[in-house]
Amino acid sequence: MNKPDLLDKYADTAVSFESxxxxxxxxxxxxxxxxxxxxxxxxAIIGPNGAGKTTMLLALLGEIQYKGFIHATCxxxxxxxxxxxxxxxxxxxxxxxxxxxxxxxxGIQKKPLWFGVRNDMQKRSLAHLASxxxxxxxxxxxxxxxxxxxxxxxxxxxxxxxxxLLVLDEPASGVDFQGEYIFCELLDGLRKEKGFTQLMxxxxxxxxxxxxxxxxxxxHKVAAQGPPRQALTNENLTAIFGMHMGxxxxxxxxxxxAICSGPCCSKDQDA
Amino acid sequence: MPDLSTxxxxxxxxxxxxxxxxxxxxxxxxxxxxxxxxxxxxxVQVVNFRMAFFSDAISxxxxxxxxxxxxxxVSPHWTMPLFGLLVGLAIMAVQRxxxxxxxxxxxxxxxxxxxxxxxxxxRDRSVARDMQRFLYGDILTISNNDILFLLILFIALLIxxxxxxxxxxxxxxxxxxxxxxxxxxxxxxxxxxxLLSLIVMFSVWAVxxxxxxxxxxxxxxxxxxxxxxxxxxxxxxxxxSLTSAxxxxxxxxxxxxxxxxGATIILVACLWFMISVIFSFIRRDSVS
Ligand SMILES: Nc1ncnc2c1ncn2[C@@H]1O[C@H](COP(=O)(O)OP(=O)(O)OP(=O)(O)O)[C@@H](O)[C@H]1O
Ligand SMILES: [Mg+2]
Numbered sequence: 001m002n003k004p005d006l007l008d009k010y011a012d013t014a015v016s017f018e019s020x021x022x023x024x025x026x027x028x029x030x031x032x033x034x035x036x037x038x039x040x041x042x043x044a045i046i047g048p049n050g051a052g053k054t055t056m057l058l059a060l061l062g063e064i065q066y067k068g069f070i071h072a073t074c075x076x077x078x079x080x081x082x083x084x085x086x087x088x089x090x091x092x093x094x095x096x097x098x099x100x101x102x103x104x105x106x107g108i109q110k111k112p113l114w115f116g117v118r119n120d121m122q123k124r125s126l127a128h129l130a131s132x133x134x135x136x137x138x139x140x141x142x143x144x145x146x147x148x149x150x151x152x153x154x155x156x157x158x159x160x161x162x163x164x165l166l167v168l169d170e171p172a173s174g175v176d177f178q179g180e181y182i183f184c185e186l187l188d189g190l191r192k193e194k195g196f197t198q199l200m201x202x203x204x205x206x207x208x209x210x211x212x213x214x215x216x217x218x219x220h221k222v223a224a225q226g227p228p229r230q231a232l233t234n235e236n237l238t239a240i241f242g243m244h245m246g247x248x249x250x251x252x253x254x255x256x257x258a259i260c261s262g263p264c265c266s267k268d269q270d271a
Numbered sequence: 272m273p274d275l276s277t278x279x280x281x282x283x284x285x286x287x288x289x290x291x292x293x294x295x296x297x298x299x300x301x302x303x304x305x306x307x308x309x310x311x312x313x314x315v316q317v318v319n320f321r322m323a324f325f326s327d328a329i330s331x332x333x334x335x336x337x338x339x340x341x342x343x344x345v346s347p348h349w350t351m352p353l354f355g356l357l358v359g360l361a362i363m364a365v366q367r368x369x370x371x372x373x374x375x376x377x378x379x380x381x382x383x384x385x386x387x388x389x390x391x392x393x394r395d396r397s398v399a400r401d402m403q404r405f406l407y408g409d410i411l412t413i414s415n416n417d418i419l420f421l422l423i424l425f426i427a428l429l430i431x432x433x434x435x436x437x438x439x440x441x442x443x444x445x446x447x448x449x450x451x452x453x454x455x456x457x458x459x460x461x462x463x464x465x466l467l468s469l470i471v472m473f474s475v476w477a478v479x480x481x482x483x484x485x486x487x488x489x490x491x492x493x494x495x496x497x498x499x500x501x502x503x504x505x506x507x508x509x510x511x512s513l514t515s516a517x518x519x520x521x522x523x524x525x526x527x528x529x530x531x532x533g534a535t536i537i538l539v540a541c542l543w544f545m546i547s548v549i550f551s552f553i554r555r556d557s558v559s
Contacts, residue, residue, distance in 0.1 A: 058447070061447070061450065061451045062450070063447050063450065063451075081453075082453070083451055083452070083453070084451075084452070085447075085448060085451035085452065087445070087447065087448060090444075090445055090448065091445065092444045092445050093319065093321070093443070093444075095495060096319060096443070096444065096495070096501070097495055097498045097499055097500055097501060097503070097504055098440065098444065098500065098501045099499070099500045099501070102440075102500055102501045102502065103444070105437070106437040106438070106440050106441045106444075106501070107437075107438070107441050107449070107452050107454060109437055110437075112432065112433050112436040112437060112505075113436060113437050113440065113500075113501050113502045113505075114436065114502045114505035114506060115502070116502055117502075141499070142444075154448075157448075157452075158452075161452055161453075167451070
């Protein structure tokens with residue numbers, strides 16, 4: 001397929017997984033996964049622990065080997081040149097003396113950090129920290145942050161990439177109420193403003209139903225995918241989680257849309 | 272032979288010690304002033320990447336490097352750094368491709384190069400005596416050509432560090448995150464492994480196989496305790512390594528000490544480290 005055809009085929013698609021298979025130590029972790037992530041939307045991957053959600057994101061990021069194809073076509077040139085990534089948890093050496101400001105600068109500043117962080121860079125990272133309500137962390141040591149603080153700093157780092165595709169692996173795990181608000185409402189707002197595509201893993205079905213525009217239900221295979229109302233049926237949830245999930249439609253489905261401000265809740269977005 | 276006499280004059284002016292009047296001492300001083308900061312700065316990243324064992328393996332490939340020189344009758348001056356470079360890049364490649372843990376991969380290489388070196392050396396008694404030199408190091412026999420080569424390496428390293436200090440830190444924190452944010456992780460890792468191998472081999476000259484890792488790790492470890500930021504860590508490592516190298520060399524030449532230069536340098540650096548540990552305890556107490 002040449003490029004114009006490709007672009008045509010993926011006109012509304014930011015990422016498309018085509019028969020992606022990942023095998024690790026003889027175990028099929030992803031089995032022939034075919035799924036798509038609509039451009040400009042918020043796609044949620046849900047599934048039980050060990051379903052292969054993180055694996056799917058790592059395959060997209062080119063971090064692990066896979067069979068099949070992943071086409072990332074975020075922009076009109078048919079590429080995703082800037083990706084922001086918030087990992088499930090960051091394993092790093094907490095003894096390393098690095099400040100949050102330095103952490104935010106080290107991916108983009110050219111001048112070596114031993115001459116300090118440039119002024120404009122400091123302003124920039126402070127602005128990004130402010131957008132996740134964490135300006136007070138700027139001078140702190142990275143190794144001394146709490147789990148939720150770290151998640152916020154990681155989101156600031158990802159946003160600083162000015163991403164076309166924002167990949168979040170359980171971003172709201174361990175953050176407080178305000179943090180959940182940031183990770184959902186703030187990102188909804190930013191997405192509308194900047195028009196990036198969001199792909200996230202979440203275990204919180206309420207968040208998913210309120211904020212996602214597209215859902216991929218994964219348990220090694222894709223059990224279902226589509227807009228939340230269509231994908232999050234009792235049958236599908238029972239199929240992937242193996243238990244009855246009656247709470248979903250009674251409590252958090254956005255039928256009484258008053259509590260929901262996410263874009264998925266308006267009817268026209270669903271279609 | 273390159274003319275370095277002006278530098279020697281400057282040295283004897285700044286450090287007016289009796290022992291630094293001798294030519295070989297001046298050469299040793301220059302060699303150390305070039306080598307110590309290189310080792311320290313690379314050491315900052317060695318500590319961040321947890322690559323201490325890697326550098327240990329490279330330094331032990333010195334024997335095999337010299338042995339290769341003997342077999343092909345090429346000067347060990349060439350075979351040693353080249354072989355080190357080869358081993359370093361090979362370890363990096365296998366480590367990146369294999370699912371084995373990195374210390375297992377390095378352990379295998381370590382055993383292979385040691386065994387090869389010993390096998391060749393054991394054939395020839397006279398060579399075995401020569402090998403002592405690599406165990407304990409011999410900065411006092413450094414030649415002007417070595418110094419010139421060190422100078423070139425120094426400039427290469429300076430350029431490399433200016434271009435990649437920030438990115439290497441990023442990779443040191445988390446390579447997956449760095450890669451996702453479009454840092455060319457593999458390229459940086461290979462360049463780093465290559466340069467590190469060369470520097471390790473030259474450090475073998477100065478302080479010997481047994482103490483090379485100390486020369487990389489100890490200043491960086493002390494710097495971690497002193498520094499509050501990644502930028503400061505760089506300067507602290509430089510300070511600790513340079514002061515240790517200069518005082519170590521001077522002390523070792525005093526009549527009352529008369530010790531091996533390499534070992535003396537490392538001892539001074541370890542003293543720095545102890546101070547840094549106390550310093551970090553005091554700071555922790557005053558913060559909490
Ligand atoms: N490095 C690895 N080597 C071998 N198997 C792995 C590795 N990483 C993950 N796995 C396996 O792959 C499967 C899927 O892991 P993955 O991390 O993708 O799950 P997940 O859906 O993200 O789960 P969670 O909700 O707990 O985050 C698990 O069974 C896990 O044991
Ligand atoms: Mg996961």
